[in-house]
Amino acid sequence: MIEATLCFPMRSRSNGDDPTASADDAPDEVLLIEKRRGLGEGWYNGPGGKLESAETPRECAVRETREEVGLGIDPADLEKAGELRFLLNGEEHTFCHVFRTTEFDGEPAASAEARPEWVPVEDVPYDQMWEDDRLWLPTVLEGETVRGEFRFEAEGDEPLDEAEFVDHDLETGVSFEAGD
Numbered sequence: 001m002i003e004a005t006l007c008f009p010m011r012s013r014s015n016g017d018d019p020t021a022s023a024d025d026a027p028d029e030v031l032l033i034e035k036r037r038g039l040g041e042g043w044y045n046g047p048g049g050k051l052e053s054a055e056t057p058r059e060c061a062v063r064e065t066r067e068e069v070g071l072g073i074d075p076a077d078l079e080k081a082g083e084l085r086f087l088l089n090g091e092e093h094t095f096c097h098v099f100r101t102t103e104f105d106g107e108p109a110a111s112a113e114a115r116p117e118w119v120p121v122e123d124v125p126y127d128q129m130w131e132d133d134r135l136w137l138p139t140v141l142e143g144e145t146v147r148g149e150f151r152f153e154a155e156g157d158e159p160l161d162e163a164e165f166v167d168h169d170l171e172t173g174v175s176f177e178a179g180d
């Protein structure tokens with residue numbers, strides 16, 4: 001089983017050059033990446049990837065976000081927003097920790113793995129993303145929490161991103177342990 005992370009940096013559009021903006025404005029843009037290689041290539045997602053040995057999920061989300069788009073994040077500024085279990089042909093394939101943050105340093109920059117893009121939350125391109133994303137990501141972008149199981153079926157050795165999405169269970173408003 002693979003353990004992985006996704007990280008969704010968010011900001012308020014009005015906190016740019018708008019003199020009427022307030023620091024309290026709710027975040028309404030999310031930083032997505034267009035994945036340039038590997039699993040989910042060509043699709044949009046959050047920065048993220050697989051845990052390396054001895055790494056915590058928070059450390060992984062921070063490292064992947066820095067490697068993929070160049071943003072610096074303090075692990076303590078990550079808010080745990082979800083836990084997603086992806087099953088392939090009935091077997092656990094990936095367990096994914098989802099984080100959200102409005103605190104980060106730097107400007108996003110492209111890497112070999114990812115092309116970053118700030119996207120208004122109402123324009124998230126769900127038709128160019130993993131099919132399950134439309135089921136849980138809107139809740140995460142609204143500031144809520146999710147726990148879900150998503151079941152895929154594949155023929156032979158097809159990878160997860162070529163498998164058929166068949167069904168799911170989803171819970172919202174879940175609690176996570178401090179430090180998860």
Ligand SMILES: Nc1ncnc2c1[nH]c(=O)n2[C@H]1C[C@H](O)[C@@H](COP(=O)(O)OP(=O)(O)OP(=O)(O)O)O1
Nearest residue numbers: 004005006038039040048049050086094096130132
């Ligand atoms: N079904 C689904 N929906 C949304 N997001 C995902 C899935 N399945 C997934 O695996 N994912 C996410 C979880 C991870 O963030 C990435 C996959 O990680 P990957 O890019 O393979 O990991 P890296 O460690 O960056 O890869 P390499 O360095 O080995 O290229 O997709």
